[in-house]
Amino acid sequence: MLHPPRPLLALAAALLALVTVATASPAGALPSERTAGCRGLVALTFDDGPARATTRRLVRVLRRADVPATFFMVGERVAADPATARAVERAGFLTANHSWSHQDMRTQTYRAVRRSLRATDRAMRRAGLHPxxxxxxxxxxxxxxxRRAIRDTGYLPVMWNADSLDWRSGDARQIARRILRELRPGENIVLQHDGVNRSPISVAAVGEVVRVARRRGYCFTALDERGRPGYPTPTLTAVAQDGAEGGAAVVTLTLDKPAGRDTAVTVDAVSGTAGVGADLPAMHARVVVPAGRLRTKVRIPVSADALTEAPEHFTLRLRSPEGVLLGQESVQVGVVDAAGTARADLPGPPFLPVTARRT
Ligand SMILES: [Zn+2]
Structure with missing residues (x-):
């Protein structure tokens, strides 16, 4: 059994959590443009999963309420049920490391802590996660x-300042009230569990927490790279696959890590030797990478003409990023003559040429 911890441990943890969060969160600007006008930020966190039925139900509840969350997973549970772990990320939530087997790290050596974190990371990546x-x-x-082992392994420890005590007592209503009572203007990190015996009761409290907190002016966020309420900022890069005339060019947009929410970028086609309005349609679009995905493709139809020409190109310009950084401002896209596609019948790669050129 992973929980409950001994009462003294819980008390120590709660005190530690308050100290850590207080020192890590000086008053100041809220971390996201979407949080302007919020009375405070609330980051929901769920520990000790994945646990098949409960975690999956929780994911549905959070999706329905359109609330982000971060799941601190136990490595051996990820290894036992990788599909449920994967479902959490695919649904758009962030994942994080909660050790391999939930041992008290105060009783572990430096090396044992590092082993535990690394084994968990391996299990998560093997399950298809991007923790x-x-x-x-x-x-x-x-x-x-x-502490040293955590730092040396590249992790940042994240505590909480609103404890649901869901593992210990209360029905859903009492757990919800306990959480709501703890919320303060500023930054709140709520601790709940999706992997303990009482977790189904805790999951049933989420709806009321979200409803009431929103009514009071709180906004829900994930956790940013510093472990504070907000969102990570991934970097977006673009790779082009040349289009054959009469076919389509494909530009793949890729994030380097999950954002915990939808991100978007505006793309515009700009004429090169291939002309916008002539060889390809005018294009101005907002492209969304949905939460839970790291990649999206943009297809740009390329018209055929009767002439045999040298390869041409145009540029896809990336602008107005929302929730992402741009790794590049544009990508050059090649257009090969339709006649060139005949060569694709030769042995070798299915498209000729498939070159990714970045500017
Ligand atoms: Zn735990």
């Missing part, structure tokens, strides 16, 4: 060797 750089020590308990 954040965040971790949460079991019971929120840390000693100096564990």
């Amino acid at each position: 954040t750089n965040l971790m949460r020590p079991p019971y929120g308990a840390l000693a100096r060797p564990a």
